[in-house]
Amino acid sequence: MTIVAVAKKAREASRRVADLPGSVRNAVLLDLADRIAGRETEILTANSEDMKAAEAAGVDAPKLKRLKLTPEGLRQMREGLRQIAGLPDPVGQVTRSYTVPSGLKVEKVRTPLGVIAMIYEARPGVTIDAFALCFKAGNACLLKGGKEADRSNRLLASIARESLDANGAPADAMHAITSSDREELKTMLTLSDDIDLVIPRGGAGLIRFVHEHSRIPTIQHFHGVCHVFVDKGADLEKALEIVATGKTSAPATCNTTECVLVHKDVAEAFLPRLIERAGKDGVEIRGDESFVGAAKGAAHVRSATDADWGTEYLDLILAARVVDSFDDAVAHIGRYSSGHTEAIVTEDNATAEDFCRRVRSSCVLVNASTRFNDGFQLGLGAEIGISTSRIHAYGPMGLEGLTIERFVVRGDGQTR
């Protein structure tokens, strides 16, 4: 089937999905969890074939790690499905309700977006997770995962379609796009009559490609160049933990801390401690002159070049710089931030509030790690990703972000 035909089928299915009661949508997700449990061996076999092919093709270790499914990973996948089934139904939620002078009763009501296309890495777990979120929010989806996960995705999609079919929902609400043909992707990105939203998630090359070719509204989940500013009013104990764990707890995630800015008034006290901690944690510091000076020749501290500011390392590397003032910190962030996540460490409330007002990233934190910019941590129940687009959804995007509010108005014969 051509991508044009697939998108048309998804559009048709989306109308039926939007009409399904929440109980049916939840039943599909619970049924899918059971089917995944029942077919674990088959899934692991398909995945190990993907792994073998990827290894033979020389795919690198981090990518292989993301590709691999394990019994524990499948348990989490099932658990995720059950959690999403248990979340409140966003469809039909009334977010506001008021009466206007004409006597009309106005409601804003959440409604599905329609058809969502997601383009992502070779991570089979995302296939099930993205389907579950899109479908729970009443949408059909086209899921195009990285080609290395082809066998895994194809099998998972066919199981999901079985669950849809078995519960009276349209199987065409879920399509795994298995071709890795860029021409086909280009075509898909023009199908604005049948696709309402495109979510690209991944590296700069993919985002650029989608950006260049999409005629469909796009919300990008792009990179995070997350800063922590250690203010002169900081509790340095808190600052040390926030910076150190912000880098080490999951260095390859978009919410990892990539750059620390230290106010000059606390540099003398803070730099040696941070340098020592980084040494213990195996973190390389790319620092300015002050850091290099404070390092006294320690091998893990190197001179930063201009290219280090604004770089997303996704590795045990931390850019580090001393700033003369709060304003300089805000200016550095304004220039190099990717709009993802920024944090300040300070006990001074006025400074904290100023930071929250003037730094307008998708998530701004006071005295907490950048790693908390995450749908689960911020109470969304789930997330399909973290948007760095300043439109529709900015920051973690949960079920609500997969809906749109429309107006429902009840009158008694009003005309104008």
Place this chain on the structure above:
Amino acid sequence: MTIVAVAKKAREASRRVADLPGSVRNAVLLDLADRIAGRETEILTANSEDMKAAEAAGVDAPKLKRLKLTPEGLRQMREGLRQIAGLPDPVGQVTRSYTVPSGLKVEKVRTPLGVIAMIYEARPGVTIDAFALCFKAGNACLLKGGKEADRSNRLLASIARESLDANGAPADAMHAITSSDREELKTMLTLSDDIDLVIPRGGAGLIRFVHEHSRIPTIQHFHGVCHVFVDKGADLEKALEIVATGKTSAPATCNTTECVLVHKDVAEAFLPRLIERAGKDGVEIRGDESFVGAAKGAAHVRSATDADWGTEYLDLILAARVVDSFDDAVAHIGRYSSGHTEAIVTEDNATAEDFCRRVRSSCVLVNASTRFNDGFQLGLGAEIGISTSRIHAYGPMGLEGLTIERFVVRGDGQTR
């Protein structure tokens, strides 16, 4: 200055605008109202030159009407500025606030989008209105109105820039793009680093052009093919008023009623009354067989062709059809609606609720005219247009639609 340079200036200005207190933003709008009052003769002269040139170029009457500024129009423009200045400040509004298990206090806070580019018809009033809304919401804007309004727009923009400058706000927060060069527009649509949102408003050709060339997120304000369904449970008095005034009160607006669907059970009672009323109102009906039959040869009722379903007439013409059932009405709307506005007339609550659930246009009304899909009528205080995109904003788009919610999180040293 090239469009690339203009957009860069707008981007720089947008950062300063977002930092301005609401009192300064309001002062600019009030100052602008005063300046417009003081320079009325100059503005009317510039506009009459635009009118003369447009007349000489053979521009049609409806377009000339939209182009023309009058003392009364300028009074409304000033009144609009004062009203917008008086609206609550959306910037910094906390829309939600809660604490998560880790102890983090999470807020969702409205923040400006950044730089908004609007592309619209030759309507100089929109230039001031769009600037006021964008700026009130903390944004910079690039406003590209139709070329026929060039002199009017250029003068109005220069006055707005004076107001910005006089109040300590950056003049570059407002740019009127006066060139009508399509190549320049194409270039503008690629400047995604410096423009956050494009709002095209106007005819199908313009929307298509923007759609084809934009690399920037776009919210379209497209056409309205608005339906009214007269259910078998309708109060026919209400139905008659809703359909008749929905067509006649402002036939050239996007929320005018373009098509009426009548349940067969009330056709015998309703059709003759609607046909009679249309005759009095000077409305032409393009009807199906039932309507033509009921018309008994009346000259203002003609046979509809397939092309009439889904047509936006923007004129005193109404498509009309009898349907066999509620489901047929919903199916007709599903097929031909532009997602703008749909209404049902019925006293049967269950049917009304079913309609509200199954018809997912940007605004769905019960027992009220489609003409109420309007930011002022629905209590938004103002509107920059009515979005038919199912992303970011769907329906009337007011100040809130010109902002985005971000996450502000306060902790006490939390790490993970």
